[in-house]
Amino acid sequence: MDLNSFEVIIIGGSYSGLSAAMSLGRSLRRTLIIDSGKPCNRQTPHSHNFITHDGEKPAVISAKAKLQVELYKSVQFYNGLAVKALKTDKGFEIITESGAIFTSRKVLFATGVKDLFPEIDGFAACWGISVLHCPYCHGYEVKNEKTAIIANGEMGFEYAKLISNWTKDLRLCTNGKSALTLEQTEILKNHEVQIFEEEIDSLEHNEGYVSNIVFKNGNKVEVKAIYAKVPFEQHCPIPEALGCELNEQSLVKVDAMQKTNVTGVFASGDCTTPMRSVAIAVSTGSFAGAVINKDLIDEDF
Incomplete structure (x- = not known):
């Protein structure tokens, strides 16, 4: 043989x-x-x-x-x-x-x-730890926490709608000019989803656990979890x-x-x-x- x-x-x-x-x-x-x-x-x-x-x-x-x-x-x-x-x-x-x-x-x-990760300092280090791809895999562990979604347009809208099941403390970071429709923007605002259009510079984190999103204009937003589809x-x-x-x-x-x-x-x-x-x-x-x-x-x- x-x-x-x-x-x-x-x-x-x-x-x-x-x-x-x-x-x-x-x-x-x-x-x-x-x-x-x-x-x-x-x-x-x-x-x-x-x-x-x-x-x-x-x-x-x-x-x-x-x-x-x-x-x-x-x-x-x-x-x-x-x-x-x-x-x-x-x-x-x-x-x-x-x-x-x-x-x-x-x-x-x-x-x-x-x-394939975006050119955001800290993103790769947080991937799978506090930057998450799937709420069914990880959403329960960060339920009701300050949460961000990095996405835009139709994907951003649908992702925000999905993640709102796990937390209402939600913000959508479009990482540049929003591609949401006026209707989508209004719906998200009615559900108290904050929308940030600034470009993202980096993620502040401790051994992969994110604490802040830092925008290129120097502003920050505090978060404990981020969802992103890469x-x-x-x-x-x-x-x-x-x-x-x-x-x-x-x-x-x-x-x-x-x-x-x-x-x-x-x-x-x-x-x-x-x-x-x-x-x-x-x-x-x-x-x-x-x-x-x-x-x-x-x-x-």
């Missing part, structure tokens, strides 16, 4: 990849997880809204998951970065940064996305290089079975959905693993 040959290679060994590996390990599939050890939520102190793990540290969840997956002897791990994939007559060839080459019949990308790109360029389609949100396009448009290539987790949470990553990974196993059965039976 070729030790570098597998039935399935999973690129990305965080929550979604590990969940898929458990499905495949329990299906007796020879599986390899290639992971470089840089999950996108590594700076986040606590994970929430994942039943049985609510409030746990993200690294603790993934470490426990890896220990459990390692019990399935058909699953192996490779610590490294996948940099290239080639489609072959028998499946796929995956090449790592160190030059190692592995082959498989199926490939699953559970590679997440890379957030642009992102695929963390791994390999799916697109293989011919996988991205949707209008720059996410890997998959069908209801987590299949991409490239035969034999699957994707799950944050690289496929705007609903970025550990629970959803685990769910889509588990489902993808089961679908991949069924595909292999159908091909061989």
Whole structure:
């Protein structure tokens, strides 16, 4: 048996990849997880809204998951970065940064996305700690606190409406001239949402916990939490290089079975959905693993 040959290679060994590996390990599939050890939520102190793990540290969840997956002897791990994939007559060839080459019949990308931060000093340091992307993941912990939203136009209006469920002490920072309609502005003012159009210079914080938004004109506004939606790109360029389609949100396009448009290539987790949470990553990974196993059965039976 070729030790570098597998039935399935999973690129990305965080929550979604590990969940898929458990499905495949329990299906007796020879599986390899290639992971470089840089999950996108590594700076986040606590994970929430994942039943049985609510409030746990993200690294603790993934470490426990890896220990459990390692019990399935058909699953192996490779610590490294996948940099290239080639489609072959028998499946796929995956090449790592160190030059190692592995082959498989199926490939699953559970590679997440890379957030692109604005040029605001302190923003990156606060990301995932007090600058938040999801009220369902973190809103309860900052309920009723002085909260800001950094957004503009339609997104700013809808985001303010959403976050008002968790706090009424709310201000919208458009970081430049407001693109809100007159009607939207009036509605927000009627709900006592303050609107700041000044450009943002920096965030004052203590080890990622924000205290003030500092505007370029020198003014400050006190806050304890900020919500922001930042642009992102695929963390791994390999799916697109293989011919996988991205949707209008720059996410890997998959069908209801987590299949991409490239035969034999699957994707799950944050690289496929705007609903970025550990629970959803685990769910889509588990489902993808089961679908991949069924595909292999159908091909061989």
